[in-house]
Structure formats: structure tokens, C-alpha cells
Amino acid sequence: MPPHESGEGAGGGVTARPCGICALIERCRAGDFADFVAELPHSFVILGDAQFYRGYCVVLARRHVNEIHLMPADEARALFDETVAVGRAVAFATRPLKLNYECLGNLEPHVHWHVFPRVETDAMRAAPIWMRPEAERKVALEDSDRRALIQTLGSELRRQISSASVAVL
Numbered sequence: 430m431p432p433h434e435s436g437e438g439a440g441g442g443v444t445a446r447p448c449g450i451c452a453l454i455e456r457c458r459a460g461d462f463a464d465f466v467a468e469l470p471h472s473f474v475i476l477g478d479a480q481f482y483r484g485y486c487v488v489l490a491r492r493h494v495n496e497i498h499l500m501p502a503d504e505a506r507a508l509f510d511e512t513v514a515v516g517r518a519v520a521f522a523t524r525p526l527k528l529n530y531e532c533l534g535n536l537e538p539h540v541h542w543h544v545f546p547r548v549e550t551d552a553m554r555a556a557p558i559w560m561r562p563e564a565e566r567k568v569a570l571e572d573s574d575r576r577a578l579i580q581t582l583g584s585e586l587r588r589q590i591s592s593a594s595v596a597v598l
């Protein structure tokens with residue numbers, strides 16, 4: 430049972446606390462999250478909060494599972510295929526030098542993939558993105574740019590996955 434449903438107290442070995450990603454998915458479903466990009470069969474796609482890497486997206490597994498290896502293999506593969514589709518969309522929208530894909534979950538153990546575009550002009554381009562100080566990487570885009578980017582990403586995802594439901598701006 431995932432921590433957000435366990436209700437186990439002290440000594441249970443599992444900390445019961447709400448899952449931030451499940452909460453985010455609920456906001457996407459309710460139309461209450463400005464950085465929502467698309468709903469795919471196995472995931473929700475949002476713009477991440479580190480737009481120093483313009484076009485950075487996060488692919489949130491539709492279902493709360495703590496580890497990829499705890500997912501049925503078909504579900505894990507389908508989520509990976511959707512992550513690759515997001516990678517294509519980010520590449521199309523931003524023409525990066527390189528994409529970085531990461532599945533970490535140290536802060537929120539609900540399976541999610543980070544998709545970061547890396548650019549030639551980044552002096553730290555050889556380093557993992559997390560090496561850049563948080564205050565530098567966690568910047569927001571100008572609103573019209575953010576909307577245009579979400580629209581481009583959404584239409585590229587619709588082209589690849591016909592059942593994708595994308596943000597209406």
C-alpha cells in the first residue's frame with residue numbers, strides 16, 4: 430500500500446503523508462493547474478518549475494506507484510513510451526543540443542520522469558541540471574511564452590498520441 434493510503438503511524442516504518450504528485454494530478458483533472466500540458470493514457474504531463482531549462486516537462490504516472498519495478502511491465506513500458514513521446518515534443522519545441530531523462534523520486538516517491546532540454550549556451554551543460562543552484566534554475570517563463578510553449582507541446586503530443594487530451598488556453 431502506498432504511503433499516502435497507509436495511515437501507518439510511528440513504528441510502522443512508513444510515513445503517512447499526502448502525496449504531492451497525486452495532489453497535482455487532481456489539480457490537473459480539475460483544470461486548476463496553469464502548467465498542465467496534456468493528459469495521456471498512462472500519465473499527466475506538466476511544465477516543470479525549473480524553466481531555466483525552457484521546455485522542461487515532467488511526466489507523472491497516472492497511478493500512484495513508488496517504483497517503476499513495482500509496476501506491471503506493460504504499464505512501465507507504456508509510461509516509458511509516453512515519456513519518449515514527450516521527449517520528441519520537447520525536442521520539436523526547443524531544438525535542444527541534448528535531452529536529459531531522469532526518474533528519481535527522492536522527494537516525491539510517485540513515479541515520474543523529468544525531461545530536460547539542454548542547450549549549447551549553458552556553461553554548465555555537461556553537468557546534471559541539479560548542480561545549478563535552485564534559485565537560478567527555478568525561474569518562470571514570461572506568460573505568453575509559457576502559453577505558446579504549452580500549445581506547441583500539446584499539439585505535438587496530439588500528433589503522436591491521438592487520444593491525448595491537451596490544455597486549452
Ligand SMILES: [Zn+2]
Nearest residue numbers: 448451493539
Ligand atoms: Zn502519488
